[in-house]
Amino acid sequence: MIFWAHEFSLKVAGEGVETQEQLEMLRQLDCEEYQGYFFSRPITASDLAPMLADLRVGVSS
Secondary structure (H helix, E strand, O other): OHHHHHHOOOOOEEOOOOOHHHHHHHHHOOOOEEOOOOOOOOOOHHHHHHHHHHHHOOOOO
16 A cells, blocks of 8 residues: 555555554555554643643744
């Protein structure tokens, strides 16, 4: 599927990544985006706001 998506100039998102091994396999297959519990458990919008604010610290506009 990744091969065919790239043939049509599409980016591929790997969903449900839970282990380092899964991430490495997706990287080897040239998957561009990843999401899953390996990176973060689901969070509420109110928990997300402070995380985004922390990312903006030190970023000039």
